Amino acid sequence: xxxxxxxxxxxxxxxxxxxxxDTRSKFTLELRNIKHFLHKRFxxxxxxxxxxxxxxxxxxxxxxxxxxxxxxxxGLHFTRSDVKxxxxxxxxxxxxxxxxxxxxQNLLVWLKQLSAINSRNPPVAREPGLPAAAKMTAFVESAMxxxxxxxxxxxxxxxxxxxxxxxxxxxxxxGTSSRVLYTAMLHEPGSEMPxxxxxxxxxxxxxxxxxxxxxxxxxxxxxxxxxxxLKNKIAVFSHSLLSEYALEDKVELxxxxxxxxxxxxxxxxxxxxxxxxxxxALVPEPKLRLPMSFKAAGPILLTLAPPSAExxxxxxxxxxxxxxxxxxxxxxxxxxxxxxxxxxxxxxxxLNDSExxxxxxRDVLTxxxxxxxxxxxxxxxxxxxxxxxxxxxxxxxxxxxSWDASRNSAMGSLENVKDDAVFPRNLxxxxxxxLDGDVVTGSHFAVDxxxxxxxxxxxxxxxxxxxxxxxxxxxxxxxxxxxxxxxxHHAADDAEKHDNDDSEVSFLRYWGKQDHxxxxxxxxxxxxxxxxxxFQLRVDTPVVSLKxxxxxxxxxxxxxxxxxxxxxxWVTEELDPNLDLHxxxxxxxxxxxxxxxxxxVVDSRVRxxxxxxxxxxxxxxxxxxxxxxxWSNETVSSESLKKSSIYYDAQEAKNDWDGxxxxxxxxxxxxxxxxxxxxxxxVFDKYNQGVEDLWTTDYPWYKxxxxxxxxxxxxxxxxxxxxxxxxxxxMVIGLDAKDGDVDGDMAVHHFMYDIPQGTQSIAIKKKRxxxxxxxxxxxxxxxxxxxxxxxAKYERLKAVYKKIT
Numbered sequence: 001x002x003x004x005x006x007x008x009x010x011x012x013x014x015x016x017x018x019x020x021x022d023t024r025s026k027f028t029l030e031l032r033n034i035k036h037f038l039h040k041r042f043x044x045x046x047x048x049x050x051x052x053x054x055x056x057x058x059x060x061x062x063x064x065x066x067x068x069x070x071x072x073x074x075g076l077h078f079t080r081s082d083v084k085x086x087x088x089x090x091x092x093x094x095x096x097x098x099x100x101x102x103x104x105q106n107l108l109v110w111l112k113q114l115s116a117i118n119s120r121n122p123p124v125a126r127e128p129g130l131p132a133a134a135k136m137t138a139f140v141e142s143a144m145x146x147x148x149x150x151x152x153x154x155x156x157x158x159x160x161x162x163x164x165x166x167x168x169x170x171x172x173x174x175g176t177s178s179r180v181l182y183t184a185m186l187h188e189p190g191s192e193m194p195x196x197x198x199x200x201x202x203x204x205x206x207x208x209x210x211x212x213x214x215x216x217x218x219x220x221x222x223x224x225x226x227x228x229x230l231k232n233k234i235a236v237f238s239h240s241l242l243s244e245y246a247l248e249d250k251v252e253l254x255x256x257x258x259x260x261x262x263x264x265x266x267x268x269x270x271x272x273x274x275x276x277x278x279x280x281a282l283v284p285e286p287k288l289r290l291p292m293s294f295k296a297a298g299p300i301l302l303t304l305a306p307p308s309a310e311x312x313x314x315x316x317x318x319x320x321x322x323x324x325x326x327x328x329x330x331x332x333x334x335x336x337x338x339x340x341x342x343x344x345x346x347x348x349x350x351l352n353d354s355e356x357x358x359x360x361x362r363d364v365l366t367x368x369x370x371x372x373x374x375x376x377x378x379x380x381x382x383x384x385x386x387x388x389x390x391x392x393x394x395x396x397x398x399x400x401x402s403w404d405a406s407r408n409s410a411m412g413s414l415e416n417v418k419d420d421a422v423f424p425r426n427l428x429x430x431x432x433x434x435l436d437g438d439v440v441t442g443s444h445f446a447v448d449x450x451x452x453x454x455x456x457x458x459x460x461x462x463x464x465x466x467x468x469x470x471x472x473x474x475x476x477x478x479x480x481x482x483x484x485x486x487x488x489h490h491a492a493d494d495a496e497k498h499d500n501d502d503s504e505v506s507f508l509r510y511w512g513k514q515d516h517x518x519x520x521x522x523x524x525x526x527x528x529x530x531x532x533x534x535f536q537l538r539v540d541t542p543v544v545s546l547k548x549x550x551x552x553x554x555x556x557x558x559x560x561x562x563x564x565x566x567x568x569x570w571v572t573e574e575l576d577p578n579l580d581l582h583x584x585x586x587x588x589x590x591x592x593x594x595x596x597x598x599x600x601v602v603d604s605r606v607r608x609x610x611x612x613x614x615x616x617x618x619x620x621x622x623x624x625x626x627x628x629x630x631w632s633n634e635t636v637s638s639e640s641l642k643k644s645s646i647y648y649d650a651q652e653a654k655n656d657w658d659g660x661x662x663x664x665x666x667x668x669x670x671x672x673x674x675x676x677x678x679x680x681x682x683v684f685d686k687y688n689q690g691v692e693d694l695w696t697t698d699y700p701w702y703k704x705x706x707x708x709x710x711x712x713x714x715x716x717x718x719x720x721x722x723x724x725x726x727x728x729x730x731m732v733i734g735l736d737a738k739d740g741d742v743d744g745d746m747a748v749h750h751f752m753y754d755i756p757q758g759t760q761s762i763a764i765k766k767k768r769x770x771x772x773x774x775x776x777x778x779x780x781x782x783x784x785x786x787x788x789x790x791x792a793k794y795e796r797l798k799a800v801y802k803k804i805t
Contacts, residue, residue, distance in 0.1 A: 063698035066707050066714070067600060074350040077391050080598040084463070087594060090386060091587050093465055093504065097386070103379060103586055104579040108572070110375035111582075113139070115368070115568040122193050122367035123164060133341075133404065136362060136371075140402045141343045143378055147385040149345035149400070154422055156415035158340045158405050163333035165196040170263065170290060172300055173206070175326040184296040188274055188564040193367045195293075196331070197278040198408055201286035204330040205234070205261045208323070211304050212237035213314045215250035215264070217759055220257060226310050228318045231258030234327050236300065239264050241275075241560065248280040249759045251289060261288040261329045265297035269558070272296070276365045276562035281528035281755055283409045288329050300327070340405035340412035344422070345381060347388065347398045349597065353715075354428045354722045355397040356596050358589070359413065359531050360435040361406030368567035373435035374402065376582060380590045394597045396430060403531050407437070407562075413531040417539050428722040431596055432535035433589065434545040438566060440581050441559040442550030443472045445511055448520045448527070450542035450725065451612040452604035453596075457544070458517055460592045461508040468505050470580055475554060476513040507584060521612050522769030524753045525762075537753060540729030542604070546589065548581050601692040601714060602721040606804060607681030609724075613752055614674050616770035621667070623767075624778040628667065631783050635660040640784060644791035645798065646670065663783060670790050670797075677801050684804045691717045720803060727800045728752070749773055751796050 071079075078086070089095075091103050101109075117136050137153070144151040172182040186195045210230055213219040215237035223230065235254035239247050247264065254262050266275055272293045303325055305317035343362070349355070358380075360373035381400055405412035417423050431453065447457060466473060511517045520526065527533035527543065535541040550559050557574040560566060576582060596603070621628055638661070641647040650661045650669040694710045728751040754772035756765045758779070768775045777785040 063700050065696050065698045066694075066710050067696045068698075069707070070600070074393070076350065076393055076395075080594075083387065083392060083594055083598055084591060086390070086392075087383065087387065087590055088463065088465075088587070091383060091583075091590070093467060093583075103383075103583045106379050106382065107375055107579050107582045107586070110378055111370045111372065111568055111571065111579075114371040114374055118364055118369050118371065119367050123364055133363060137341050137343060137402075137404070140362060140374065140378075144343065144345035144381065144400070147345070147381050148388060149347060149381060149385070151343065151345045153341055153343050154416060154419065155339050155341045156412070156419075158338060158408070158411045158415060163200065163335070164338065165194050165200065166332040166334060167330075168194045168196055168290060168332070169328070169330040170292065171328040172303070173326055173328055175206075175208075175324040181325075182299045184292055184300070185272075186274075186290070186292060186296070188293070189272055191367055191564045193564060195274040195276065195291045196333075197276060197289040197291060198365075199280075199284050199286055199289075200331050200333050201288050202331065202333055202335070203288060204328065205288055206326050206328045207232060207234050207260055208325070209234040209236050209263070209300075209320070209327045210259075211301070211314075211316050211318050212254065213311075213316075213318075214238050214240070214243065215254065216245050217249075217253060220253050222311070223318060224257075226318075230254070232260055233258075234261040234263060234329060235259040236263045236265075236297070236327075238266070238294075239275075240267050241270075241558075244761045244763070245759070246762055246765075247278055248284075251278065252284075253759060255287060261290070261327070263290050263292060263297075263300075263327070263329065265292050265294050266560070268294045270294060270560055270565075273560045273563045273565045275560050279407060279529050280409060281533070283411070288331055290329055290331065340415060342404055342412055342416050343402040345400045347384065347394055349394040349397040351395045351600075352427075353396070353718050354430040354602075355399055356430050356433070356593060357399045357401060357535070358433045358435070358593065359401040359403050360439070361437060361531065362402045363404050363407055363412075365407060365562045366564050366566070368564045369438070370566075370568040370571055372571065372582065373437065373439040376439055376585045376589065377402075377435055379586045380593075383586070383590055384593075394594075395600060396597045398593060398597055406531055409529045410531045410534050413534040414538070417534055423539070428726065429535065429539065429541040430602065430722060432532065432539075432541050432543045433593065434530065434532035434535075434543060435585075435589070436530065436532065436545045436547045438559075438561070439546070439585060440548045440571070440576060441561075441566070442548055442556050442575070443554065443581060444549050444551040445514060446520070446547050446549045447518075448523055448532070448543075448545040450523070450536075450544065451521045451609040452542050452606070452724070453544055454519050454521070454608055455605055456592065456595050456603055457519060458508060458511075460588060460595055461511050461517070462506050463591060464507040464584065464587045465504040466507040466510045466584060467580055468503050470578075472580070473505065473510050473513075476510065479553065480513055507588065520766075520769075522616065522766060524769035524772050525756050525765040526769060527753075528755045533755070537750060537755065540726045540750065542725050544592070546585065548585065600695055601688060602718050604721055604724070605681075606684050606688075606721075606724065607678060610674065610677040610681045612770075614678055616752065617671065617674060619767075620771045620774050623775070627778050627781065628664075631786075632662065632664040634663050634783065636663055636666055636783075636787050640788065641791050644795055646791045646794040649794075663787065666787055666790050670794050673794060673797055673801065677797060677804075680801060680804055688717050688721065724800070724804075727803065728796060749792075751793055751800075 090097055094102055096102050099106075114136075117139055121133070121135050123133065141151055141153060168186050170184040170186060171180050173180050187193055188195075210223070210228060210233050212223065212235050215235070219237070235257075237250065237254070239250065251262050251264070266273060270293065272295045274291050274293045276291055278289065278291070301316055303320045303322065305319055305321050307314045307317045311317055358377060360377045362371070362374060364371065377400055384398070403410075403412045423429075449457060508517060523536055523543065527536050527545070530545075532543045532545045536543040550556060557570070559575075572579070636647070638647050646666060646669050647661055650665045651657050651659065653669060653672070654665070691710070691713050695714055699707055752770050756768040756772040757776055760768070773789055774786065777789050
């Protein structure tokens with residue numbers, strides 16, 4: 001029987017079924033809501049977890065400095081200290097490198113190779129198209145490439161006045177019969193290299209000759225007073241290695257007096273040695289000029305009359321005993337136009353704000369020259385190449401340049417800097433370092449430098465070891481003891497014993513005992529006619545020139561410049577047997593370059609620069625004190641100074657806008673501006689040091705904006721420092737031109753450095769290496785010229801002062 005539901009219970013069951021369905025539906029809906037909620041929370045929890053992880057990571061993220069970030073970004077794995085330490089370790093005294101040779105042994109190899117090339121290829125004219133220097137050029141280029149430097153060559157057509165010698169002849173003849181009485185030997189023993197001076201002239205001259213003693217201005221003045229005619233005659237005079245006057249000035253005096261030829265002989269002590277050291281600052285007109293040895297000049301000197309009372313201080317009289325005697329001077333130079341080829345080896349840096357250049361002269365005037373400058377430069381490059389193999393990259397590009405035509409009034413470098421493709425005008429040069437001529441010719445360390453780098457030079461020297469038992473150092477100690485009193489001597493000995501117990505001392509100690517670590521900052525004369533002068537005086541670049549020259553205190557050995565006696569044998573047997581001085585120069589040069597390159601903020605001292613300006617300006621005023629006092633209260637014309645603010649600033653200084661301005665007030669106004677520049681230089685240096693500190697300060701990640709601000713300061717500071725020398729250069733003397741143009745006869749000068757003009761002693765020219773144009777204005781006794789110079793310098797310095805303020 002089927003189960004039947006009572007009609008009375010059917011509605012109740014239907015209601016229960018509906019309630020059950022509703023409950024189930026609500027549960028399902030709630031379950032869906034819960035699932036949706038949990039799904040959303042999951043992603044929220046994930047996001048919160050990621051945020052927590054990031055927060056924790058940032059909380060423990062190491063602080064970094066802009067310097068560290070910069071080096072990591074460019075893949076620079078070595079710090080500044082690391083690079084210097086590794087460089088010094090690989091150049092340690094007596095320690096062989098990876099090749100199994102010490103730096104001294106490597107230098108010996110370089111010297112032998114370079115000397116051999118020069119001896120096989122003397123600088124004389126050969127077949128057209130095959131210059132003697134081609135093999136040396138190829139050798140240097142190959143050496144740079146083998147050390148993985150980016151190597152390029154640049155060839156320039158130099159002036160027609162650069163010729164190679166073919167032959168020279170000097171004969172003593174009887175003017176009546178033309179009989180040859182004597183033919184001078186114009187080469188040195190063991191060499192066929194002819195004696196010649198640069199910028200020679202093809203031709204022959206036969207004329208009477210006049211002995212001019214030492215060829216000084218006093219000697220020519222005496223000849224003029226005694227009515228001894230020089231016109232159309234050949235001048236014969238001596239030139240000592242220690243001459244008070246430069247040879248170029250003596251030759252110019254003879255030629256300006258009308259001489260048709262010049263014959264110069266050396267010291268008696270030099271015997272048959274011949275010096276070819278005629279290097280004028282500017283390329284002169286080709287003339288008949290000839291050097292010879294004292295021995296070769298002997299027969300000619302014997303023909304001279306004894307000195308009269310007027311020439312009592314001379315060894316010979318000015319004229320000959322026989323008036324028919326004449327000299328025949330013949331010189332032949334190659335007629336073909338020659339080129340200068342400069343070889344450049346570079347290591348590219350990561351900062352593109354400037355570059356560092358190191359240069360050495362490759363051309364030689366003799367066949368025996370060992371090219372010590374190139375040996376030092378190539379060995380330094382080799383050591384830097386080792387750093388490259390370890391992963392080092394310099395901050396700034398470093399370029400090594402082998403100069404051609406360097407001894408020819410620096411024609412090679414002068415032509416090179418004119419080429420914008422080689423030296424872009426918009427890329428500053430941080431420093432040019434010059435290995436001057438024959439770099440090692442004595443034991444006296446000589447530095448000519450821009451004042452901007454004085455501190456780096458001394459700091460670098462303090463890090464370099466020098467052999468304590470070196471004869472050069474021991475004799476300095478002995479000399480210091482002999483000069484000082486007994487008590488001071490014992491104190492010095494005691495300090496010496498306790499200063500360093502090992503076999504080495506600091507090179508700064510050697511340099512200090514030599515001459516108190518003296519640096520010459522008067523650069524006008526010492527750079528004239530050299531590659532360093534090209535960069536300092538024409539490109540307005542801070543320059544450093546390094547060399548070891550003959551000691552003024554100790555007689556190392558006799559160095560005869562541009563002579564066959566300067567040879568590999570002389571260097572290794574008499575001058576520097578252990579090559580200590582050569583190795584020292586490699587260490588100094590390399591470490592100095594690294595000190596410049598590895599400093600992110602340019603390490604130069606502006607205050608030190610302006611302190612030297614102040615010192616040299618005061619020295620110039622003191623030297624010309626008589627004329628300064630004479631003109632002191634004389635008024636100056638405002639009309640001639642209308643383009644300058646010095647006149648109006650002088651009126652403002654005394655609060656008199658309509659009153660006249662005196663000569664004294666003009667100089668005082670310039671002096672006051674120099675004083676302000678010194679004070680502002682201190683502030684500027686302190687600011688730059690602050691930027692350096694900020695650049696190396698660690699910051700947390702959330703101060704990224706602060707790092708960007710520091711980076712901006714870093715770029716601006718370097719921009720100003722790298723262009724300081726440029727701003728002080730290209731100063732126009734004269735302010736009378738309209739619309740800011742200069743008159744055609746106006747000269748362009750550096751603010752402080754000029755090449756001294758006229759004939760003065762070497763000592764005076766060195767003194768005038770700073771503010772030479774002021775000295776010359778006073779020499780001319782022209783108050784207006786002095787005022788114009790002061791006004792022009794004032795405008796230039798004022799512009800620079802504003803930029804560092």
